[in-house]
Amino acid sequence: MAGGWTADGAVQQQIDDSIQDALAxxxxxxxxGPGLPNCEDCNAEIPLARRQALPGARLCIACQSARE
Numbered sequence: 001m002a003g004g005w006t007a008d009g010a011v012q013q014q015i016d017d018s019i020q021d022a023l024a025x026x027x028x029x030x031x032x033g034p035g036l037p038n039c040e041d042c043n044a045e046i047p048l049a050r051r052q053a054l055p056g057a058r059l060c061i062a063c064q065s066a067r068e
Contacts, residue, residue, distance in 0.1 A: 030054075032055075032056045035058060036057070037051070042060060044060045044062075044063075046060050
C-alpha cells in the first residue's frame with residue numbers, strides 16, 4: 001500500500017528501476033571484444049572457464065581484484 005500521493009506499487013517500481021539502472025551500468029563497464037589468453041598485467045594464463053564465463057576478459061582474477 002502506498003501512502004500520500006504515491007500510487008500503489010510506486011515504491012516497488014522505483015526499486016525495480018534502480019536495479020535495472022545498476023545492471024545497465026555494470027553491463028556497460030563489463031569487458032567486451034576479444035579476450036586474452038594471458039593477463040595483460042602479469043602475463044599469467046587466464047583459465048578457459050574464466051574466459052568462457054566472461055567474454056572479453058583481459059585480466060586474471062588476482063589482477064582484476066587488485067584493480068577493483
